[in-house]
Structures are given as structure tokens and as C-alpha cells.
Amino acid sequence: MRVPSGIARRVGLLLFCLGLGMAAATASFAKTTLKVAVVIPEGSAWVKVLEEMVAEIRTRTQGELDFIIYPGGVSGDEADVLRKMQANRLQAAGLSGVGLGIVLPEIRVLESPLLWSGDDAVDMVRERMFDTFAAAFEKKGFTLLGFTEGGWVYLFSARDISRPEQFRSCKMWLWQGDRTAELFLNTSGVRTTPLHVADVNTGLETGMIDSFYAPPLAAVAFQWYVRVRYLLDLPITNATAALLMNKKSMEALPADHQKILRSVARQYCQKLVALTRRDNREAMAILKTQGLQVVTPTAELAREIEDNARKTYARSIPDPFPQALFEQVERIAIEARGAAKEKSGRN
Secondary structure (H helix, E strand, O other), X not given: OOOOHHHHHHHHHHHHHXXXXXXXXXXXXXXXXXXXXXXXXXXOXXXXXXXXXXXXXXXXXXXXXXXXXXXXXXXXXXXXXXXXXXXXXXXXXXXXXXXXXXXXXXXXXXXXXXXOOOXXXXXXXXXXXXXXXXXXXXXXXXXXXXXXXXXXXXXXXXXXXXXXXXXXXXXXXXXXXXXXXXXXXXXXXXXXXXXXXXXXXHHHHHOOOOEEEEXXXXXXXXXXXXXXOXXXXXXXXXXXXXXXXXXXXXXXXXXXXXXXXXXXXXXXXXXXXXXXXXXXXXXXXXXXXXOOEEEOOOHHHHHHHHHHHHHHHHHOOOOOOOHHHHHHHHHHHHHHHHHHHHHHHHO
């Protein structure tokens, strides 16, 4: 039976329109899955907050944007993770200051020893400098989603290191690739042994090292504390961390998804900072109940560490950070100290 040509044309047009509609619907609901890696083990605050973040992003994008989280260092160390991000095998990662410094060496200015007077100062500099560092990461091919932190870094040792000669004679672990810590410890005359994070326990067991630096939370999480007896009650710096994303992967997302991702990630990074500070306080309490002795540095050692911190600033210019950047950050640190003193005076 021959179909009249007018009907055939109308049916063809209808099918064509239906096809366009189906294609548009398919494009509209296409799902993008991003892979994100963190060194921190599953069950930690880092991973739990990331899971909450992913759930909110999934909901706000109607399931069009999702994540797979790879915790516990299963994707390798931070150098491995960055290589995989550049190859687009991973799209995002939670990185420490050491990992961030591989991409952007000047970011390590935020971990300059003894520069920060407390949490308020750290919050102030991250807020004021966020756009500056975000723009610098963009030039390197990465998107800064938000700052987090590891917490205040203390010195742990199997021996009492509260006096200058004791401190200089310890065998200190150096995180392999941590140029900032290396410069400070070398300036202080301390012997160091570079090891990956995964090898610290072995180093402590074999006596290759007898000391390490870390936030209390890391000392507990990695079980390093069981092989030392002392903690020097002088926070050296605040360990910077951040959530970083491959720029190309970000730009491949629809504009509305980019906006949601940036906004939600920044919000959850701030939440993670608060949780990390809480967990570090709890970890410090655990260390004390487990018999770790918290020792106060002698006045002589405190002065020596402060002098070596200032020498470290000078030796860090112009590599890894320029003079102008350090002065900008230092001005914020000084302003924060003044605000803290004023607040203390009112109380």
C-alpha cells in the first residue's frame, strides 16, 4: 500500500523531532564520574566529609555529576597521584603541602616555621590569599577547590629533645620531597633521613630514625606514636592541605555544574578544617593517656628554633617563594597577631 507523500513527510518530520528530543534528553542527563584520590585511610574524617560532599553534589546535579573516592593511598603517593591527574586517570585529589608544592612550590610559604600565632591567623591568610593561589594553580593546569589542613605540626622523639644539644642529636625523619622541612631542619643542625610516609614505621622500628614531625592526628592514625616517648610542646607550623582538580576536567563540565562543584567543595573544605581541628585535639588527649611525655623546650632551645625559623625564611627566598609573596603573607601574620592580642586584652 502506498503512503500518501504528505503523510510520509509529516511522519518523517515527527520522527526527526522525536529523535532530536531523545538526543537532547540523553545529553541533558549524561553522567560524568570524577575520580578523586586521598592518602588518608577510609573511615577518616577526610573520607567521610568527601562522601558527604559527593552526596550533595550528586543531589544538586540530579545525578549528572558523581565521584569515585580512592582512599588510603591506593592510587600511590602524592607524586603518583599528580602524574595520574595530568594523564586524566584521576581528576581530583586531596593533597598535603608537600604534594601541593610539587605543582606550585611557592604554596609552601604557608608552612613557614613559627609564622602563625594560631588558628585565626591561618584562617585569615587562607581567606585573603585564596584567589592569588587559585590563579597560580590555574596557570599550572589545576583548579583549587578549597584549602584544608593537617593540623599543627609537633616534633616527636624516642628521646627527650627539650634542650638544644638533645634536639640536634636526634635522628629525624624527613618526608621525602619536603623541601620546607628539610631547609628548616638542616638550618637547625638536625640530621635527617628522607623516607616516604609508608616507610616511617619501618624506620622507627629499625632505628634508622628515632624522631618525626607530624600533627597529633597523623601520629595516631599511622600509629607512629607507639615507638616514641616524647612530644615537644612547640607547634612548628600548620600543615597546609587542599582539594585540587585537573583544570581540563573542570572546564569539560557544564557551567552550572562547575559552579555547584566549586561552591560545595569550598563549603565542605571549611567543614573538614573544623573536624580536623577537633580530631587533633582528641588525638593529643589520646597521646597523653597513652603515656607520651609532653616536654617544654628550654628557653635556650625556643630561642634557637625561633632564630633558625628566621634564617629559614631568608634561605627560602627566591626559591621556593619570592620575597614579595613572603612579605605579603608575613603582613597578614603580623595583623593576625595584633588582632589576637587585642581580643585577648578585651577578654
